[in-house]
Amino acid sequence: MSDIVTVKNLVEVYSDGTKAVDDISFSVQEGEFFGFLGPNGAGKSTTIKILTTLLRKTSGTVTVAGYDVEKQAADIRKIICVQSQETTVDGDLTGRENITLQGHFHQMKGDEIKKRVNELLGLVGLEEAADRRGRNYSGGMKKRLDLATALVHKPKILFLDEPTTGLDPQSRAAIWSYLEKLNKEEGITIFLTTQYLEEADKLCKRLSIIDSGKIVASGSPIELKRQIGADSIRISLENCQKDSPNAKELIKTMTGVTEIIDSEECLTVYAKNAGLLIADIVRALDSSDIRIASVTFSSPSLDDVFMKHTGRRIRTEELVKAPSAMYGGRFGGRR
Amino acid sequence: MTLLSDTRYIFIRYLTKLVRTPILLFFSLFQPILFLVLFTQLLSRLSSFPGILPAGVSYLEFAAAGIVMQNAFGSALQSGNSIVADIDSGFLQKMLVTPLSRPAILLGRLSSDAFRVVIQTAIILVLAYALGAHVTTGVIGILLIFFTLAFFGLAWSGISLALGMKTRSSETVFAIGGVITFPLLFLSPALFPISFLPTWVKDVSMFNPVSYCVTATRALMINGYIWSTILPAWGVIGLVAVVTLSATLYQFRKVVS
Numbered sequence: 368m369s370d371i372v373t374v375k376n377l378v379e380v381y382s383d384g385t386k387a388v389d390d391i392s393f394s395v396q397e398g399e400f401f402g403f404l405g406p407n408g409a410g411k412s413t414t415i416k417i418l419t420t421l422l423r424k425t426s427g428t429v430t431v432a433g434y435d436v437e438k439q440a441a442d443i444r445k446i447i448c449v450q451s452q453e454t455t456v457d458g459d460l461t462g463r464e465n466i467t468l469q470g471h472f473h474q475m476k477g478d479e480i481k482k483r484v485n486e487l488l489g490l491v492g493l494e495e496a497a498d499r500r501g502r503n504y505s506g507g508m509k510k511r512l513d514l515a516t517a518l519v520h521k522p523k524i525l526f527l528d529e530p531t532t533g534l535d536p537q538s539r540a541a542i543w544s545y546l547e548k549l550n551k552e553e554g555i556t557i558f559l560t561t562q563y564l565e566e567a568d569k570l571c572k573r574l575s576i577i578d579s580g581k582i583v584a585s586g587s588p589i590e591l592k593r594q595i596g597a598d599s600i601r602i603s604l605e606n607c608q609k610d611s612p613n614a615k616e617l618i619k620t621m622t623g624v625t626e627i628i629d630s631e632e633c634l635t636v637y638a639k640n641a642g643l644l645i646a647d648i649v650r651a652l653d654s655s656d657i658r659i660a661s662v663t664f665s666s667p668s669l670d671d672v673f674m675k676h677t678g679r680r681i682r683t684e685e686l687v688k689a690p691s692a693m694y695g696g697r698f699g700g701r702r
Numbered sequence: 703m704t705l706l707s708d709t710r711y712i713f714i715r716y717l718t719k720l721v722r723t724p725i726l727l728f729f730s731l732f733q734p735i736l737f738l739v740l741f742t743q744l745l746s747r748l749s750s751f752p753g754i755l756p757a758g759v760s761y762l763e764f765a766a767a768g769i770v771m772q773n774a775f776g777s778a779l780q781s782g783n784s785i786v787a788d789i790d791s792g793f794l795q796k797m798l799v800t801p802l803s804r805p806a807i808l809l810g811r812l813s814s815d816a817f818r819v820v821i822q823t824a825i826i827l828v829l830a831y832a833l834g835a836h837v838t839t840g841v842i843g844i845l846l847i848f849f850t851l852a853f854f855g856l857a858w859s860g861i862s863l864a865l866g867m868k869t870r871s872s873e874t875v876f877a878i879g880g881v882i883t884f885p886l887l888f889l890s891p892a893l894f895p896i897s898f899l900p901t902w903v904k905d906v907s908m909f910n911p912v913s914y915c916v917t918a919t920r921a922l923m924i925n926g927y928i929w930s931t932i933l934p935a936w937g938v939i940g941l942v943a944v945v946t947l948s949a950t951l952y953q954f955r956k957v958v959s
Contacts, residue, residue: 419799423959441801449799453792459719471711472800474704500722516796 370394371524371556372401372418377427379413379580387413389580390427395558397523400550402571403560404669406681410580411560412452415528418558419449432523445473448517449526454509456516458502462493465501466516473520480519487515491545507538514545525549527559531566543570562681564669576673583676588669595667595675597625598641600648603632605658617651632663641666708803712810713817716784720818727822730780734773734826738766738833741893754898759924763835767920768892770826771912774819774851775887778858779879781815782866789870789957798958808954811863812856819855820848835923843922846932850922853939854915860946867953892916914938 372395379388388410395401403411416422418431420440429436431443457465466487470480488494491511496504504512510530517525530546531539547570549555561567567574568588575585584591604610611634615627618636623644626637638644641664652659673681720727742762749755755764788794797807827837827844837843861882866875887893889906890913896904907913918935921928 421795421798444799444801447799449796451792451795455792455796457715457719457791457793459722460715464718468711468715469796469800472708472797472802474707474801 369397371397371399371432372558373428373430374414374418375428377414377417377429378425379410379417379422380425386580388417391575391577391580391582393575393582393585395556398550398554398556400546400557400570400572401559402567402574403558403577404562404564404567404571404574404673404681405560405577406562409577411562411577412528414577415449415526415558415560419447419526420444445520446523447526448520448522448524450513450517450528450530452528452532454506454513456501456504456509456512458500461498461500462488462504462512462515463497465512466519469516470519475520483519483521487518490518490548491515492541507534507541510534510538510542511545514542518549521553522555524556524558527557529560529562531561531563539566546570564673564681568669576669576676578673578677584672591669591672592667595671597637597639598664598666600636600638600641600645601630601632601663601665602634602636602648603660603662604634604652605660607633610652610657613655614652614657617655617657618648621647621651632661704801705803705806705809708806709809709813712806713814716811716814717817719784720814726780730777731773731822731825733776734769734822735829737769737772737893738762738826738829741765742833754895756895756924760834762830762833763924764895764920765893766827766830766835767923768887768890768916769830770823770847770851771854771892771916771919772883772887773822773826774855775858775883775912776879777818777822778815778855779862779875779883781811781859782862782864782875782879783872784811785863785866786870786872786875789867794957804954804958808863808950812859815859816852816856819852823848823851837923839922839926843927847919847922850915850919850932850935850939853936853943857911857939857943857946860943860950864946864949864953867950867957886910886912890916891920911938911942 374394375392377388377391378386380386391410391414403414405411413422417424417429417436420436420443423437432446434442436443457468460468463484466484467480470483475483488497491514493508493512493515496508501509501512514530527546531542534542543566546557546559550557559566559570571588573585573587574591575582576591577583584594586594602614604614611629614634618624618627618634621638621644623640624636624638628635628637636644636648645662645664649659649662670680673679742765745761745765748761749759755761785794794807798804827847831837837847839846862875862879865878866872869875889903890910891899891907892912896907899907914935915938918932921931
């Protein structure tokens with residue numbers, strides 16, 4: 368697949384001397400779901416503004432679909448769409464009118480627009496509210512309408528600047544499923560910025576972590592998390608004091624185990640590919656008559672990745688927990 | 703031509719917004735209508751003192767030109783609020799990432815301002831007619847009045863738009879609008895005959911563009927086609943327009959780039 372967005376040595380210095388973007392390079396492949404993860408003020412919105420022809424770069428090379436972002440801005444505007452952080456719906460116009468107007472901005476023909484508007488209203492589930500004025504929509508509906516207006520001209524690339532900030536979990540999940548559908552079924556390349564770990568983890572096939580204007584790490588969420596190294600397996604035993612020395616002996620020799628420590632639950636095992644190890648551990652303890660109360664397994668989260676590269680955690684108003692899986696305590700009970 | 707069709711879409715958008723917020727229309731018409739109905743009553747006996755008003759002209763007929771002027775002022779100075787709202791909501795940015803013609807954004811706004819001035823002027827003139835003030839020059843005269851006021855409205859919209867884009871605060875636009883309107887109206891023959899004004903006001907009014915515009919409008923309403931008044935007025939408005947619209951264009955370029 369070919370690169371649809373290429374950015375080389377991009378720098379943006381604001382007039383007050385702030386370096387918002389500090390020499391970043393990356394590329395996005397056609398059809399990819401790519402993301403920028405970083406805290407507020409990291410330079411995410413600035414980058415999007417440059418990519419979408421809204422802001423002039425200080426230096427560097429940026430091309431979108433092969434067009435130079437400054438010399439061929441007009442060509443770029445025809446094939447991109449942007450959903451900005453603010454929901455930009457004209458509250459005095461109805462949902463249908465909002466999308467239609469956007470179609471006109473893209474110089475589409477009347478019949479073509481009509482057909483497309485109906486399609487989009489269906490896609491974002493706003494058929495019933497189509498003829499109500501935007502100001503009467505709920506926050507989630509406005510976001511969905513905003514997304515529909517952005518898609519009217521069947522863009523090749525969709526730029527999303529924190530598309531779900533401020534939304535309730537339900538609306539967020541709805542937006543996520545539309546985005547995944549667009550990316551998979553219509554093959555639209557999506558470039559998304561977010562400060563939500565869960566969002567980046569769930570949606571992005573590949574992402575760059577950005578902090579203070581610099582890219583600190585890039586890769587797929589899985590690759591990035593793997594760089595952290597160890598997963599952790601927390602094991603609690605029915606009789607911890609009696610069994611833990613034996614359990615340690617048994618687990619120590621298994622491949623991939625890097626460290627075993629005594630912890631609150633009883634034992635915490637650090638290992639690569641902990642998912643694969645769990646079965647071995649359970650089996651080994653089981654055959655030595657060591658009864659397990661519970662086993663909890665957790666992978667490193669993108670927050671751990673961020674932490675490793677910046678020494679800080681991403682703080683958002685809603686802290687997303689690392690994905691974890693719980694294996695109930697009945698493993699040791701059989702026999 | 704995309705510039706023309708784009709301008710039309712922006713024009714329609716602003717008009718739709720205006721029609722759907724009738725409260726705004728109501729408030730911008732409220733003051734001129736209050737003046738037309740009440741203020742002219744307060745001063746209706748002015749015509750019984752000889753030599754103040756032109757012979758055979760009632761105060762209502764005299765003041766109507768000043769009142770339509772005041773109305774044009776009021777609605778033109780609201781123009782900046784719309785651009786502030788579009789900047790704040792991100793709608794301007796949304797337009798800017800489309801192939802939409804850039805000048806169309808301004809032209810659409812300005813033409814909707816001019817159109818609004820014409821409609822409001824028409825409403826006031828109909829009301830004035832009902833109260834007994836006729837436009838002596840008839841239909842063509844009325845069209846020329848529309849043209850003069852719409853042109854004037856455009857020139858002043860420029861100030862409001864430039865301020866809006868510069869300050870990005872609708873409160874500021876609103877406050878400055880209020881501060882500009884009344885001194886300019888009072889320091890002109892908008893509501894009182896020039897002979898009635900103290901000498902210093904007379905002197906100041908010579909430099910007030912509003913004076914020229916109101917005199918021309920009044921000529922069309924009560925005297926006839928006095929081109930020696932009308933043409934200079936258009937010239938003055940044109941000069942104001944060049945200044946204010948250049949400022950608007952300058953600010954717009956800064957916002958857009």
